[in-house]
Amino acid sequence: MKTIKSLLLAALSLLFYGHISAQAIKQKEVVFKSKADSITIGATISSPVKAGKYPAIIIVSGTGPQDRDGSMAGTKMFARIANYLTPKGYVVLRMDDRGVGKTTGGYRYATTADFALDVLGALQFLKTEKNVDLRHIGLLGHSEGGAVISIAASQSKDVAFLISLSGLASNGLESLFVQNENLVNTSPMTAVDKKRSNEINRLMFATAFQYAKSDSMESKLNAVYSYWKQKDDLYFKSLGIEHDHFRFPIWSYVQQAIGPWYRYFVSYDPRIFLSKVDVPILAINGSKDVFVDPVNLAYWKQYSSAGQQGKVTTILLPNVNHLLQACQTCLPAEYTKLGEMPDSTLDAVVKWLDETVK
Structure with missing residues (x-):
């Protein structure tokens, strides 16, 4: 009975405290x-x-x-x-x-x-x-x-x-590097795809930083990606793996990167x-x-x-x-x-x- 009484008093105290807090x-x-x-x-x-x-x-x-x-x-x-x-x-x-x-x-x-x-x-x-x-x-x-x-x-x-x-x-640039590598490295991707993801992420972020104040950012990002993709295709073929499941969302990334928020953020000091x-x-x-x-x-x-x-x-x-x-x-x-x-x-x-x- 003493335990039950103690529990009831504790509950009432919590209710009273909540009431006082709300009223405050x-x-x-x-x-x-x-x-x-x-x-x-x-x-x-x-x-x-x-x-x-x-x-x-x-x-x-x-x-x-x-x-x-x-x-x-x-x-x-x-x-x-x-x-x-x-x-x-x-x-x-x-x-x-x-x-x-x-x-x-x-x-x-x-x-x-x-x-x-x-x-x-x-x-x-x-x-x-x-x-x-x-x-x-x-x-x-x-x-x-x-x-x-x-x-x-x-x-x-x-x-x-x-x-x-x-x-x-x-x-901004460092935060993009670190954040995305943290997310990639803790993801369920294979070791090969983690390597590829970190590589293209860093390349694209650095390119966005370089051309953040330029009207040519979109074309530069697409050109850099195309160059990387050719090299990456050769790399993947050399691994002897049948199916390639890795995809970089190039279109959506570029659309985000050329916007005002990203241009400012990647340059933020x-x-x-x-x-x-x-x-x-x-x-x-x-x-x-x-x-x-x-x-x-x-x-x-x-x-x-x-x-x-x-x-x-x-x-x-x-x-x-x-x-x-x-x-x-x-x-x-x-x-x-x-x-x-x-x-x-x-x-x-x-x-x-x-x-x-x-």
């Missing part, structure tokens, strides 16, 4: 303008109910059009972050990407630099909120969002701190922006992240002015993937089976915020 948050939908062109951005602001001035955080998404909740692989990463940080005394703004939800524009026509202008629009809007401490507004970026917040922070003195969650701090950023930075990566390699943690320190001043804190989480989930195989196919990031990761963020920002 108020949310409102807002719309504001980007600092770029005529984009209108839809967002949600989560705030503590109690009156006062609070530090504020803008959440910035990674590659691909995402909604304000950060709906990925069955999780709602950004909504979870907002709901976790707000009861701890932080205002959190999360927004729909271009062409998603209540945000206008087309995602496919924008670059990482354009996304930074959207963030600066969010920053200007937050400065009009009465419960925001204007001295303590920071940016939290996931994946490519790490590059976005680096650009935005380099362009505004109003950014007080940065938080990178699996955030990019390497240059974080040192240009991070060298101007001297605010405190927290960078967290999973050791099994195949999209943003953990080596990026070192770059946050190496490239930023903040790093030179000892104001960068890095945390490497063992056996954790790109979505900051504790993982087994840690491959993308597993993501939908793993649930949300654990409280311990968000506790580390709160601890750093309390010590650094408040």
